[in-house]
Amino acid sequence: MALYAIGDLHLSMSADKPMDVFGARWENHVEKLREGFSALTQDDVCVLCGDLSWGMSIADCLDDFRFIASLPGRKIVLKGNHDYWWTTRAKAERFFAENGIEGIEILNNNCVMYDEKTAVCGTRGWFYEEETGAAHDKKIMEREIGRLETSLKAAGDAEKLCFLHYPPIFRDYICREMLDMLSAYGVRRCFYGHIHGLGHKFAVEGLNYGVDYRLVSADYVDFRPVRVL
Ligand SMILES: [Fe+2]
Numbered sequence: 434m435a436l437y438a439i440g441d442l443h444l445s446m447s448a449d450k451p452m453d454v455f456g457a458r459w460e461n462h463v464e465k466l467r468e469g470f471s472a473l474t475q476d477d478v479c480v481l482c483g484d485l486s487w488g489m490s491i492a493d494c495l496d497d498f499r500f501i502a503s504l505p506g507r508k509i510v511l512k513g514n515h516d517y518w519w520t521t522r523a524k525a526e527r528f529f530a531e532n533g534i535e536g537i538e539i540l541n542n543n544c545v546m547y548d549e550k551t552a553v554c555g556t557r558g559w560f561y562e563e564e565t566g567a568a569h570d571k572k573i574m575e576r577e578i579g580r581l582e583t584s585l586k587a588a589g590d591a592e593k594l595c596f597l598h599y600p601p602i603f604r605d606y607i608c609r610e611m612l613d614m615l616s617a618y619g620v621r622r623c624f625y626g627h628i629h630g631l632g633h634k635f636a637v638e639g640l641n642y643g644v645d646y647r648l649v650s651a652d653y654v655d656f657r658p659v660r661v662l
């Protein structure tokens with residue numbers, strides 16, 4: 434059994450959203466993902482770090498979830514800024530059960546145990562793009578920090594690996610509240626997505642403030658899930 438992560442599948446099997454408009458790297462990206470996932474076995478686990486589907490409702494995402502379920506291994510999914518279909522964990526789980534979709538778990542206000550001593554923790558996170566200073570933005574930020582803490586707390590004494598959609602650290606931006614939370618719970622490794630194309634060169638990777646960061650957005654990692662454990 435091995436643990437992997439990849440973000441930003443940006444699927445649109447039922448919606449008219451060709452991804453190659455975002456650059457040549459995205460041409461045939463579904464095929465590239467299928468190929469990338471062929472390195473995994475049914476025993477493996479892969480965390481999908483948000484921006485799963487362009488579908489506007491969960492019903493629009495049926496073919497995308499069928500595709501995700503068809504890839505080898507168990508999947509743990511968290512929310513990205515483009516996941517408009519996302520409502521509640523209970524609704525997603527009911528939708529999966531009603532449609533025979535197996536092996537996809539939702540990471541939101543919880544943690545998912547990878548094995549007895551390792552917990553997959555995380556949330557969507559917060560990004561400077563939204564840092565406009567308005568009061569309601571602060572509320573969103575606090576909610577995300579709260580979700581991260583709930584997730585980390587749920588992991589108890591297990592080793593906590595953190596998976597986010599937004600990078601808590603990017604270019605010259607640092608989300609101090611997120612970093613403090615990671616540090617308070619002893620997180621040493623953090624994986625994130627969201628950053629595409631030209632943004633890649635500003636991505637922060639490696640050891641920063643005691644945490645090892647890794648960008649795993651699909652176009653950055655050539656559509657191959659990155660081995661975590
Ligand atoms: Fe995103």
Ligand SMILES: [Fe+2]
Pocket residue numbers: 441443484513515627628629
């Ligand atoms: Fe994305």
